Amino acid sequence: MKKIIIMLITLFPMSLYAQRQEFVIEGSFVKKDMDGKVHYNYNERGINVADSTPVINGRFEFKGKVSGIQRAYFTFKPTRATDIKLAWRDSKSIYIEPGSFKIVAKDSISTARVVGSAINSAYESFMAPLEVIAKERKPLWDEYVKIKAADRKVLPRAAELKAKIDETTIKREELLKAYVRSHPKSYFSIEAITELMGPYVVVEKVDELWGTLDPELKESYNGKIINAVILGSKATDVGSRAPVFAQPDTSGKIVKLKDIKGKYVLVDFWASWCHPCRAENPNVLKAYNAYKTKNFTVVGISIDFEKDKGKWIKAIKDDGMPWTQLLSPANIDGGAMKAYGIHAIPSNFLVDPNGIIIAKNLHGPELQKKLEELFN
Incomplete structure (x- = not known):
């Protein structure tokens, strides 16, 4: 099951921006005839x-202001490129x-x-041993994917x-x-914990590690995000x-979980732009149609931005989802997204008539199997 990991930009209001400070980046190419532009982009508190x-003559420069450390993606795009795809492949984080x-x-x-750059030197130290593992893994994975999916369960080599x-x-x-x-x-301890959490957070993997972090790091913007995910x-x-x-x-009417009394409820987090979510919607529809008369319903909660409300409503119609659909925008502080500690979508929670979570993140055949156990 594919899923999309999301940045929880909703967790804290924009007022938590740190004081923006100046940066200067001086760049140079040894080859002086490099003709083109260097681009960079990064996401800061949900804003690109x-x-x-x-x-010019092998040199380039960037000046600006930044709020703390930001991971940016730098790309060189030559003026003359025979392949537009190749033109954007020369990049580095x-x-x-x-x-x-420099x-x-x-x-x-x-x-x-x-x-x-102290932070980039620290990054190199952080990545060095991980790259050794990546090189060890790559040929294994390349060979594995070449084996047909149908043969992977039976071939000893697979x-x-x-x-x-x-x-x-x-x-x-x-x-x-x-x-x-x-x-x-x-700073990279936060990135390490983020990776260890996985898309569907396994608290046991990171709870002890979180406790070892310096209090100042915990209080950083990213630290507060991790803490909110763990608590959720x-x-x-x-x-x-x-x-x-x-x-x-x-329609703008406020709906509460307690309004849906006495039923099994699948609280389903998704978004109109999330391809894995849209691919899973037919499976949820199948479950809904099979058990809607047996004390079961679905409540969809989209994290689409308010400005994309039209796209959200269109996706509901296009995917034929007749159940209650709510909006918890990913650019607004708080809401259902924070309360449930959503770190990846699609995510769902099966709630019994007493309001107790009895299963979570059921997708594909797993959802059908669990509902069969409950109702058949």
Whole structure:
């Protein structure tokens, strides 16, 4: 089941922006005849920030203001390119921070070095052992995907490859855990914990690690996001009472969870732009039609922005979803999204008539199987 991990930009109001500080980036290519522009973009509190500058005599420069550390994607686009797709493939992830640093490239951004930046040096140290694991994993994975899906369950070689791939996953997780424990003040400990959480948060994997972090890091913007996700995940453990919510439906009427009394309710988080969600909607519709007369219903909660309300309503009609649909925009503080600790979509929670969560993140055949157990 594919899913989309989302940044919880709804968790804190925009007033929590840190004081914006100036940065200067001086870039250079060894090859002086590089003709084109260098672009960068990053997402800051849900707002896309982008800029570009021409390369002149092998040099380029960016100046601006930034609120704390931002992971940006730098790309060189040549003026003359025979393949428009190739024109955007020369890229590199580089962190922007207040102050100044240099980007030194030979003939491409992808192989450039970053000089004079503490955060980018820390990033290189963080990534070095992980890249060793990635190189070990790649040939295994490449061979595995070449084996036809129908043969993966029966061929001994496929089973052998899968076991080795799983070993690399465990190695990576152990490296991430070790990094957090030895770097309680590092920005990248937050990134390590984010990866370890997974799309559907396994609290047991990160709770102890979270406790080891420096208090100042916990109070950072990203730290507060992680904390909210952990708290939301704990609040929605199977056996917990489902968090209450009050969200508007397509007509603007406020609907609360307690308004739906005495039924089994699938609280289903999605968005009109989420392809895995849209692919799952027919499965939810099948479940709804099969059990709507047996004390079962669905409440959809979209995280579409308010400005995209038209797209949300169109998606409801296009996918033929007759159940209650509510909106909890991903650019508004609080709401159902925060209460349920949503970190990826599609996400869902099966709530019994007493308001207790009895299952979560049931997709495809798993949803049908669980409902069969309840009603047949």
